[in-house]
Amino acid sequence: MLRHGTTTRKKSRPHRLATAVVTAGLLASVSGCGLLSGEEDTAESQGGNGSVEKSTITVAHLPSIDVAPLYIAKNEGYFEDEGLNVKIEQVASGQAATQKMIGGDADIVQSSYVPFLLAHKGSGADLKIISDAVSAAPDTFVLVAKKGGDVKSIDDLEGKKIAVSALKTISDTMVMSAMKTNGLDYRSVEFVQMSFPDIPSAVAKGQVDAGLVIEPFLTMGAEEYGVTPIADVATGPTKDFPLAGYGALADFVEKNPKTVAAFQRAMERATEDAQDRAVIEPVIQETAGIDATTASLVKLPNFHASLDASRLQRVPDLMVEFGLLDEKLDIAPMIVQPSAT
Numbered sequence: 001m002l003r004h005g006t007t008t009r010k011k012s013r014p015h016r017l018a019t020a021v022v023t024a025g026l027l028a029s030v031s032g033c034g035l036l037s038g039e040e041d042t043a044e045s046q047g048g049n050g051s052v053e054k055s056t057i058t059v060a061h062l063p064s065i066d067v068a069p070l071y072i073a074k075n076e077g078y079f080e081d082e083g084l085n086v087k088i089e090q091v092a093s094g095q096a097a098t099q100k101m102i103g104g105d106a107d108i109v110q111s112s113y114v115p116f117l118l119a120h121k122g123s124g125a126d127l128k129i130i131s132d133a134v135s136a137a138p139d140t141f142v143l144v145a146k147k148g149g150d151v152k153s154i155d156d157l158e159g160k161k162i163a164v165s166a167l168k169t170i171s172d173t174m175v176m177s178a179m180k181t182n183g184l185d186y187r188s189v190e191f192v193q194m195s196f197p198d199i200p201s202a203v204a205k206g207q208v209d210a211g212l213v214i215e216p217f218l219t220m221g222a223e224e225y226g227v228t229p230i231a232d233v234a235t236g237p238t239k240d241f242p243l244a245g246y247g248a249l250a251d252f253v254e255k256n257p258k259t260v261a262a263f264q265r266a267m268e269r270a271t272e273d274a275q276d277r278a279v280i281e282p283v284i285q286e287t288a289g290i291d292a293t294t295a296s297l298v299k300l301p302n303f304h305a306s307l308d309a310s311r312l313q314r315v316p317d318l319m320v321e322f323g324l325l326d327e328k329l330d331i332a333p334m335i336v337q338p339s340a341t
Contacts, residue, residue, distance in 0.1 A: 051083040053256040054107070057263070058087045059246075060097045061110035062165075063196060065215050066134045066244050068283045069303055070110065073270035075283070082262035092195055093166040094244075095119075098127075107252055108263065112170040112244045113315040114324065121329060126250035129312070130260055130336045131267045133244040134301035136234030141174060141243070142218055144227040145210045146203055154182050154231035161190045163199045163211035168324055170243055170315075171212045176322050178233040200225045215298045216288045223294065240302065242312050253336055264305070264338040271305035307335045 061067045070088065073079050079086045091097045094111035098119045101109045109116075110133055120127040143162070145151040151160060157179060164171035172191045179186035192208055199211035200221025210230065213221055221227045234241050246267070253260050273279045281295040288295075309332040316329040 052259040052262050054259045055083055056085040056087065057107040057259065058089060058105070059108045059110065060089045060091050060100045060106040062092070062094050062097055062112070062244075063090055064244075065280075065284055065288065065298065066301060067110055068280050068287070069133075069267060069270035069274045069305070071283050071287055072273050072279065073266045076270065076273070078266035078269045079263075082266050084259070084262050084266065086263075094169055095166055098247075101247070101249060108246055108248045110244060110246050113242060113312070114168065114170045114173055114319060115166070116245075116247050117316055117319060117329060117331075118168060118324060120334065121325060127247050127334065128250050128253045128336045129245050129247050129307060129331070129334050130253065131246040131264055132242065132304040132307050132312070133246060134303055135311075136174075136238065136241045136243055137300060137302045138234070139229070139232050140215055140218070140299050140301045141212070141232065141234040141241075142214075142229045143175065143178075143210050143212055143231040143233060144200065144203055144218070144221060145230045146206060147226045147228045149206070149209075151209050151230060154178060155184065156230075157189060157210060158185050159188045160209035161192055163192045163194050163202055163208040165193070165196050165199075165212070167191055167193050170241075173318060173322055173324065174233040174238055174241070175212055177238050177318060178231060178235070181236045200227045203227045215300070216284060216290055216294065218299070219294055219297045220290065238318070241318075242315055243301065245307075245312075257339070260336060261339050268305045268338070271303050274303040307337060309335055 059070065061070065074086055074088065089106065091100055094115040097106070097109040097111045098115050100106045102119065102123065102125050108130065116127060119125050143154065151157065162175060164175065175189070176186040179189070194202060196213060196217045199213050200217060202208050203211045203221070204225035204227055212233065218229070248260065277300065280300060281292070284290065284295045284298060285292060312331050312335070316325060316331055319325040320328055
C-alpha cells in the first residue's frame with residue numbers, strides 16, 4: 001500500500017531524460033568526469049512551490065543499477081507529483097558523492113553506507129539517512145578473475161592484488177569479510193582502487209588478480225572480457241547485506257522536512273515499481289547504455305525504500321569488526337523515518 005491511498009502505478013509517462021544522458025549512461029565514470037544529469041534546467045528554484053521548502057534539488061549518485069528507482073521516480077513524474085524538480089548527477093564513488101554533499105554541491109546523495117558512515121563519524125558532519133536503496137541479492141556482489149588464470153576460487157586470493165571501486169567502502173569490506181569467513185588472511189591482500197567499469201578489463205589484462213564488481217558490470221564484463229565469477233561475497237554473515245541508501249545533511253533535513261518527505265514518498269512509489277523486472281530492464285538500458293539482451297541477463301539487487309534500523313545496524317557493526325570504525329556506532333539516530341508531512 002502506497003502513501004496517500006495510492007495502490008496502483010500511474011500510467012507511464014514519456015521518458016524525459018536528455019539524449020546525451022541515454023548515450024553516456026553509467027559509463028561516464030570511465031572518463032573520470034563523473035557527471036551525468038537528468039533534465040538540463042537553468043532555473044534554480046529555492047523557494048519551493050508552496051508544498052515543499054525547496055522545489056529544485058540535486059541528487060548525486062555513484063554508477064550502479066542501484067539507482068534505477070531514482071530514474072523511475074523522475075521518468076514517471078513521481079517527483080513532479082510531489083512538487084520536486086530533481087536534477088541528477090553521477091559521480092565516481094560513494095566518497096565523491098558524500099563530499100559533494102558536504103561541500104554544498106548536492107542536497108541528497110546515493111552512496112554505499114560505508115563512506116557515508118565514515119564521513120559522519122570521522123569528519124564531524126551530521127549526516128542523516130532518508131531512504132534505503134538496495135541490499136545484496138545472490139550473485140550481485142561478486143569477485144571475478146581471469147578465465148583460465150591462476151585464481152580459480154576465493155581460496156587463491158591470499159597475497160593477491162584485488163581491484164575495488166574505492167578503499168574503505170563496502171567493496172573492500174565485503175571482500176575482507178568473505179575471506180575471513182573462509183579462514184583466509186585478508187590482511188595479505190593488496191586492494192587497488194579503480195572504477196567499476198574498468199575492473200573487468202583490468203582483470204582480463206592481468207593488471208590485477210581479481211576484482212569486485214556489481215551489475216551491470218558483472219554481466220558486461222563476462223560478455224566483453226570473459227572474466228569469470230569466483231566468489232559471491234554477499235553470503236554467510238553478509239547475506240542480504242545493506243549496501244546503499246540515500247542521505248542528506250542534518251541541516252538540510254531540519255530546514256526542509258517537507259522536501260525530504262516528498263522525496264521519500266516518490267522513492268517509495270518508484271521502489272515498488274522496481275519490484276517488476278519488466279519496469280527495471282528498460283531503465284537499465286537507458287541509464288547504463290546496454291542493449292535489451294544484456295539487460296535481461298543482469299542480476300538485480302534487492303530494492304528497498306523503507307528504513308529498518310536493526311537491519312542497517314549490520315553496516316557499522318561490520319565496520320567495527322574490520323577496523324573502519326574505532327567504536328560502536330548506533331545508526332538509529334541517523335535515520336529519518338518518512339512522515340505524512
